[in-house]
């Protein structure tokens with residue numbers, strides 16, 4: 001243990017990092033701290049120690065928290081990594097779906113699923129985004145002219161409806177049900193995972209049963225799985241009914257997937273044959289669980305924080321509105337938005353990009369090193385955890401001067417501060433990048449255009465008090481408080 005510690009201390013000398021106790025490591029920094037305080041502490045380490053920080057956690061657990069473009073690139077391109085321990089905590093819920101799997105399994109699944117996010121398919125999703133965003137706008141009507149309210153939960157249900165209708169082909173009408181069990185369950189799971197990550201016993205997964213929420217987690221996962229099972233079953237029945245009247249081809253083989261354009265993500269999973277065999281129900285469920293979660297929680301954060309930034313910056317909101325008004329005029333509220341219309345909204349694009357910079361919905365991603373690697377002139381041993389700190393990457397003052405400020409013009413064509421490919425990575429980069437990034441951008445844009453066409457969004461009394469907390473996704477501590485004024 002002692003020898004290992006000396007090795008880790010030598011590595012820390014090459015990076016910089018906080019003091020670490022002999023057994024409990026840096027636990028002292030997080031003890032009795034609130035969730036937003038913990039987020040600030042992790043981010044603050046970069047201000048103190050520089051872009052790459054070595055944290056020696058309890059029982060000699062080394063985490064390299066990286067934000068320099070050169071080291072982030074090195075890790076993202078390395079073949080000898082897998083996802084870090086944090087993703088193991090997701091496994092009882094998400095199985096080894098696309099987010100978590102690696103090696104051959106990941107490669108095969110990515111190949112099967114990629115066509116479901118082809119831009120031609122995304123075009124077909126536009127009617128769903130339009131329809132669901134119209135419902136969102138109507139649900140918000142009751143807040144017009146009233147006091148501040150939290151818009152985050154409305155956006156969550158909207159995003160959940162959208163992912164189910166687009167990718168699963170099933171309507172769940174979550175927007176009609178503010179107490180939706182699935183959305184509640186995701187919140188609870190995120191919290192359990194956060195508590196494990198910052199627990200001193202995290203190195204001992206077999207002791208999980210001792211955690212106070214271990215039993216509750218089992219029940220929550222059961223609820224989440226019941227929900228996704230019901231979505232799969234509903235779609236299976238719909239397909240069978242369509243097949244009975246001759247509308248669906250049921251023997252698509254793997255090669256066909258790239259030419260097929262009409263199937264949803266779930267249809268493809270239900271129909272695909274790998275080595276002549278269909279995927280098992282468990283295989284399908286783990287992907288549906290993965291996409292249902294990744295496909296709504298991330299975009300909810302992206303949309304909500306864009307709303308927050310627009311509420312705080314009325315001048316920028318006005319410019320976005322003028323762009324919408326200039327293109328759609330009096331029909332702004334009722335126009336069916338298409339991807340080509342959105343493409344012409346250049347300022348909106350800059351606003352969304354800047355919001356994903358300032359508040360990246362996925363603030364950290366984790367990797368575990370499987371083979372030794374050279375970094376900062378030293379050997380990093382296999383088994384080390386890397387945390388790629390997207391939040392800190394996006395606040396590099398050399399690339400983003402005055403990084404705390406919301407300045408969409410950073411993304412204009414004539415901004416002359418040059419960016420490298422690893423300086424801005426809200427969707428990660430390299431072969432494990434986000435498969436849903438185009439989907440996410442379209443959904444975010446439709447929502448913002450629909451909202452601004454109907455309402456001016458004002459800050460509430462407590463808007464300035466919003467702090468960040470990060471579990472799997474970056475979230476506001478107490479929702480996104482705003483006020484609405486109707487546009488006439």
Ligand code: HEM
Nearest residue numbers: 099294295298299302361362365427428432434435436440
């Ligand atoms: C603003 C919204 C989004 C952001 C910021 C985002 C960000 C990311 C990031 C940073 C990763 C890399 C994770 C890692 O390496 O561990 C990722 C992966 C992934 N994302 Fe997204 N995402 C968003 C929306 C979506 C949507 C809408 C979907 C699905 C419809 C989705 C599905 C996935 C999946 C399945 C992966 C794993 C891909 C793989 O490993 O092959 N994401 N996303």
